[in-house]
Amino acid sequence: MSGAAPLMAEGQAALAQLKAHGGGGGVDESERDVVAVIVPADVSEPVREVTVHQAKGKALGCFVDFCKDHFSRQVLSGNQLDTYRKQVQEQAKNQEVSEEMIKNLAARTMVDMVVLHPNRPDTGFVSVNMYVDDKGIAKELPMNPRASAIVAACGQSTQVLGDAFIGKQFDDEDGFYRLDFFAKDLDTSLPWMKFAGAYNQRNAGQQHQPSAAQLKQLAQKMSAKPPPTAAEKAAKHKEHVTSRNAIVLKEKGNRLFAAGKVPEALEAYGESLKLAGVTDISASADLAGFAESPIVHALLSNRSACLHKQGKYEEALENAQACARVRPKWPKAYGREAEALTSLGRFEEARGALTKALDLIKPEDPARAEFQTRLDKLPTSQD
Structure with a gap:
């Protein structure tokens, strides 16, 4: 394993970027889009690139x-929660874990990280x-054969459950900069993956190598898409901004509704x-x-609630029924529907x-x- 690590040059370039923008090489504070890769557990879905929006000052957590x-x-849900409870209790060993704590942990979404290419001075940081997903076992997520093969190619032996995301970053403890990672970067013949495999095995004292069959299977399954063009990146950014503005308007509507300004909220x-x-909810x-x-x-x-307050029961019903079509397993949608139907005298x-909601x-x-x-309080048609 002689010579410089394959990603050393990228680390040096990232540090230069940080120094150019921040002067001291600290955390990247810019707002920009970063490319990463998702490897779906469902092998019928292609490995594809995703765009992660890095808001200003949010490089570390985005x-x-x-x-x-x-x-x-x-x-x-159900038996899965029981499985998770057992996992937590086993990990806690002799320490007492309350049911409330288990439920709080179960409700939180947490992420496990598998280091494929290590961040060290001799790897360019x-x-x-x-x-x-750190709850892959409890959620009974399927084994991800492609992600597991990638891990194996990088000298690890972790079995991956569920969808997996892969990203790249520079971090020398003083500076932090996210780097683009493309689907084409998962080619097993690339130097970085060979370096990672040898490095991880040497430092873990492992003797086994990923089999040729594993590597061949991985190479066959990687359906890499080309890097996004500038126009595609711009479109993605516009989509993100539009979505963010939609959320801002929703919150504005909530404040107006709470203040009794129903028409403005609507x-x-x-x-x-x-x-x-x-554009159409018919x-x-x-x-x-x-x-x-x-x-x-x-x-x-929320529109259904506003329209109901205005006495526009048919329109309130239309919005409630549209809500139920979007989220057929959301009880509140049927609650809104019942509210409008009751006001229309359609009690049955x-x-x-x-x-439906109770079910x-x-x-x-x-x-x-x-x-x-x-x-129970709903009138019958004879009342």
């Missing part, structure tokens, strides 16, 4: 936050890291919906594409909506009592 947002889409929610890409509109949006379902629910339909709420959830009370 990538982990990006991963958390992805991993938080799947939460622990450049590291390549893989980020995975307008803010409507503008936010447009920025989020929703019964024939396909809203399935917004299922993973963090705000569209809430905006539709309201009863059906509340029953989705766990017995121990405090919200269940509220929905049950509403159902």
